[in-house]
Amino acid sequence: MITTDICIIGAGPVGLFAVFEAGLLKMRCHLVDALPEVGGQLTEIYPKKPIYDIPGAPGILAEDLIRNLLVQIEDFRPTYSLGERVEAIQKQPDNSMIVRTNEDTQIHCQVVVLAAGLGSFEPRKPAVSNLEYFEGKGVNYMVKSPELFRAQKVVLAGGGDSALDWAIYLSEIAERVTLIHRNETFRGAPDSAAKVMELAHSGKIDLFLQTQVKGLGGNGRLNSVEVVDQNKKHFQIPADSFIPLFGLSPKLGPIANWGLGIDKSAVLVNTLDYSTTEARIYAIGDINTYPGKLKLILCGFHEAAIMMQSAFKFVYPEQKLSFKYTTVNGINTF
Amino acid sequence: MISIAIEKETGEQTLLEVPVDMGLNLMEVLKAYEYDILATCGGMALCATCHIEVLEGSEKIPPVSDAELDILDTMPATSERSRLACQLRPDEGMDGLVIRLGTFDEN
Structure with missing residues (x-):
């Protein structure tokens, strides 16, 4: 006290x-x-x-x-x-x-x-079905201690500086990092955007542009993220963690x-x-x-x-x- | 004085009389009409709480600025018609604009 x-x-x-x-x-x-x-x-x-x-x-x-x-x-x-x-x-x-x-x-x-x-x-919450259900069961709105994501499959969503920075940082720690962004380009810091593009190009992270997260799946705990691309094609990405980063x-x-x-x-x-x-x-x-x-x-x-x-x-x-x-x-x- | 229509999800429209000689931006006009807009940053294009969609009359308004795009880009849900009301200053040319109030954070 x-x-x-x-x-x-x-x-x-x-x-x-x-x-x-x-x-x-x-x-x-x-x-x-x-x-x-x-x-x-x-x-x-x-x-x-x-x-x-x-x-x-x-x-x-x-x-x-x-x-x-x-x-x-x-x-x-x-x-x-x-x-x-x-x-x-x-x-x-x-x-x-x-x-x-x-x-x-x-x-x-x-x-x-x-x-x-x-x-x-x-945190601003995106319209994703089951989002609140999976809070504390794989959904986080900020990265308090990056170590928690070690050896995990992490899906990040967002196009701002924090999404770019954490994608870069977690790519060193996590088993796999996927970044989902609604638009075609990033408007965050150009250096970070270039670095993310480079990591995607060399296969260190998975980058999906013009794509949005639609829903979350899992049995009691998150195990997949459902996304939809610009051609309205839906697909699932395996995930232990989903971190939407859309500001506050x-x-x-x-x-x-x-x-x-x-x-x-x-x-x-x-x-x-x-x-x-x-x-x-x-x-x-x-x-x-x-x-x-x-x-x-x-x-x-x-x-x-x-x-x-x-x-x-x-x-x-x-x-x-x-x-x-x-x-x-x-x-x-x- | 010009008219700007606010369209609800249901398609129902409300016409607002908007003064063009008082130096108000559209966010301030909407607040004056007691629409529930936070406008946290007070009109600096920094918080995105005055997000609107321009349904008709996009040719009547100035193009979106870089500062506006930057902040719209950080939001979870926007469309090509998205604008920040604080960055639009009503003038005679905007008469007849139709807008929808955007995804304000429900409080």
Whole structure:
């Protein structure tokens, strides 16, 4: 069990800056994010795009903003559970809470902050019959540890960089790698595309272009992938594993089932302190909504500052909060 | 003001009045009409959550850009008629366009 003052769900820019605002008030934070890296959309979707409306950081690249935020909060020593999705929050008799993830990590905290943007990034699933039935029985949406695929017959589907990169990587480990791609050419990194073509040419991998996966077969465990080519010809490929790689898309996910007030996939908050309809649970950044809401990073930063002042009473019920400027007091780190 | 028709799977069409002088792209227009579009990236052609299919009037719209093709290519299901609504800016020439809302991720 991890013990902290505040559990922040979502390690995007707003979740990261919330660590700073909490730290100023001597509250410790643990962050949970479904992605394996911090930064949220900025890291996952647009790391190289400049952002023009961050005060005092004109035209900063998204990845640089995240890097700077990590430097800014370093002294407050946040801890992380990355690559895990929060499934449930359980209220305890003393009003504290236990946050549980899909990997069964448990975080005991006094306050929960939802800074989850548009929700957790989940793999896009192709329309393939029996796909969900074979999840955990041969279907994987990411390659967490490549060793698991050693000496296996692996079928990958997709045409982006991750499909190309894993086809190349797994060709060294797996018994056989087959790559299925809907189009005639790859639009991923030209070097990787050339390498895949070369591996296919020399017979190291099987490459099927203008082909799509239609269904999966097996008796309790995956043993074949059914594909259809541009001439509508169907055929079966023997497979121990099928890995569709079609990128990620955000989903509100379990948050929708926590009994919080929700309006159009966003969590309703009181603008006094960005508290939700549940005591000790706050929502800041793109995940929340209120009259006049603007989905801007800078608005999320503001919400984080206000929200942490309100959360103080739950972490230090005996103490009186006094507001201090960092220019006067510096930052008192842990 | 122009009209763009949204066609459902059933073939039923809904006509939308679309302003051409407000600097809106088609994704923003669809959002304004409260269609359930995530538009995660806000219109940078990076997330593909505003995927649509142009059923009639493809000659009325500019050709697909490289950035748009790149992202469409990463999606599990698209067709030759697929476009990203955020990359289309309605103008007078697009009057009468017929589109189908694409495979949005069901939330």
